[in-house]
Amino acid sequence: MKLINEKYRALQPTLEYLSDEVVIAQAWKKTHAYVRSFNWYADTLALDVSALTIEGNAGY
Template sequence: MLLNKIYSNLLPIKDYLIDEVVLLNAWKKAHQHIRGMNSYVDCLDLDKSALELDKRISHISSSLDSESLNLSDLKLIPIPKSHTWEFIEDNTDKNISGKDKILLKWTPISTDNDSKLLQPMRPLAHVSIDDQVLFTALMMLIANKVESIQGDPLTSFDFVHEKK
């Protein structure tokens, strides 16, 4: 067997949460999900996390163990719904050589009759890869317990509600 038997039954306890094997698997799951599902992903941060994977996983593990882990702030990213965008001239600025420099701004196209956007913006939350690793690990650790409590997924809907 390739894996140690201690990983055959993950438990939602600190020993498993700080285990680097669990955190590494959580990183892999989070990484695959983010790359496959999120079209507004920070690819540079994901690539960087892959390059310094050992260091990041060790840092998360030791921070959790010492109870000194600080979660990153969520970053809101305004994302347009399907919509046409354009470059518009923003202003002029003097560069070092004294020549005028034209700055362009990437913005959604406005309608003809008013300056409202054709489609509204929607906020998406950007969660750091390190925080996603932590929360994926937590989900991995509680999944077995939750699924055991839920029972057989093939049980009929009416029977589940009768038995609560």
């Protein structure tokens, strides 16, 4: 069983992918993990709040 849609196996820098909610959410998750691990001065409460509101912020 394939969990990842074939559409997302080879991403390209096109408007279709740049405006796709799935791609935006995955980019946000990767950024969130980076900020948490490398920025000791990051506002973790703000990161947690943004994690809870990702659907509204990503344009779902």
